[in-house]
Amino acid sequence: MVFLSYLISGISLGSVYAMIALGYTMVYGIAKMLNFAHGDVIMVGGYVSLIAMTSWGLPVWAAVVVAMVACTVLGVVIEGLAYRPLRSAPSLAVLITAIGVSYFLQNSAQLIFSPNPKSYPVIINGSLSLFGGKLTISYISLVTFLVCVIIMIALTLFTSRSKMGKAMRAVSEDKGAAQLMGINVNRTISMTFAIGSALAAVAGVFLCSSYTTLMPTTGSMPGIKAFTAAVFGGIGSIPGAFLGGLLLGIIEAMAKAYISTNISNAIVFAVLIVVLLVRPAGLLGKYVPEKV
């Protein structure tokens, strides 16, 4: 029973990682860039939803929608201003720009909201009692997991069935050829950023709700972990990001419970290194042989 409850908390944490990792993996798959500002978009989503809930008195679902809209706009603006001019630049230049954007968002948040942590309300109260009270599952864990699964399925369907999704896959495979087929590459990449940022907003709400605090730096560590999760599952693969996020959350929860809280992150990262050495393309990543 104790094991099960740890497992459930791991799945709940992992679902949040998975949501962030889905955004990471989409942006990486299509724009081929590591968007280090993604974690900070989560933080912005957290603040926007907090304001919507506390200052404007909106219900939770409306606050989530407001946060999604705000983050979508933010994501598209960041892409247009900072990343689009660098489309043909070396990948390191884009990486540094992403880091600059990340610093910018963190420090703007610090100026606007002060660096002190703010308390974040638990968005869904109550829990489910099973086996005569031996095992309790909080509703928030259930909702987090369900939302994550729904997002994963929706994204998979979107990329495999819809016209825009097909365009995205075409762009990710070959930008030049996609352009020749009449696909608007810039619009497709903007769209990817919009989706990724909207997911980041949802992830932000669940993340802050499980931490119950919110700071300008809230997003950075989960951002790094989600990036790890995306690589773990095979970067560019949507089911891979989901699986990687869940596994990362479970490993972290188990390491905290059974080994040590002090080195739980070290264990998570050590598992990552071992997995990458055995499967260099990640769990579900495709191994692409090089053509000479």
Place this chain on the structure above:
Amino acid sequence: MSKLKSIKKTTLVDFATYIGVIIAFIIVNTLKNDGALTRSFTGQLIPICCYVVMAISLNLTVGVLGELSLGHAGFMSVGAFSGIIAAMSLQTVIPSPVLRLIIAIIVGAFFAAIAGVIIGIPVLRLRGDYLAIVTLAFGEIIKEVINCLIVGVDSNGLHVIFNAFGSKSVSDLNLLEGGVMIIKGAQGATGVKAISTFTVGFILIMITLVIVLNLIRSRSGRAIMALRDNRIAAESVGINITKYKLMAFVISSALAGAAGALYGLNFSSLMSSKFNFNTSILILVYVVLGGLGNIWGSIISAVILTILPEALRGFEDYRMLIYAIVLILVMLATNSPQIKNLVEKIIPRRKKGEEADEEAA
């Protein structure tokens, strides 16, 4: 003049780099001795030396070897803490602080090199962003592992506890009377005697330059750069990939360890969280802004970007915001094709002049 022209252009650039660093040192040192520098700037001198060495060494991995590393601060951390342990435990044996500092730097470089080998052998098989993520993971692992270390020294020698479960404390070391605590777990190293000096920092920069520049201009250096430019072509002409990759990676980590030891012994206390992901990124920013593979560029950008946040102190809360904006604008200005075209339209002569130079040469 004709004699000067017969020397290779790269040799001239290397020469200019050495001379530039020496002149800068002489000027700053004279100003410092005259008391013309502000207190905050004098305090920045040794960290600047460390960051310069870090930037040069990371440039070896990122610019010359062409592999993205996001955990360079991890090697700095290994060097810093092993250097501190060495310096503190030799306090009674070697009274001269300069000698102790040099030993600490060597010890720091040695342990960081070992860490470099351990990480490098398995990891250099990976490519591109996967290598980046593993180095990032390594940096985070080192941070947490050092957080769990409790180290002290007494007349019986070193006492080390690995406090993985959070159950041990300082008293479990059972130090004899007169023993000294060195690292206290999450509190980091405290009560360190700050023995770093600007002169040693300058010498470390010069040694780093000699090592890195000679490596780049040597046969091995050309092999490393061939790997960067075209791995498959390099392999096909018989270049041993693992050997040269590992060589560059280990030298880079050893230099980072040396810089770490210098850095660690500049402060009376040091926490392992100082060497986090952000520090690795900070150094990567120096390298990219200075130009990949460009050693003097790394030096200049490390110096300017360390001073810049201090110089912006007048803006208080806005300084990091300004730093971020400057970073984005510089990247846009140097890499965006539109802006490049615009600059060329305004100053068309620059490019023609360069071409004429090349023709003359």
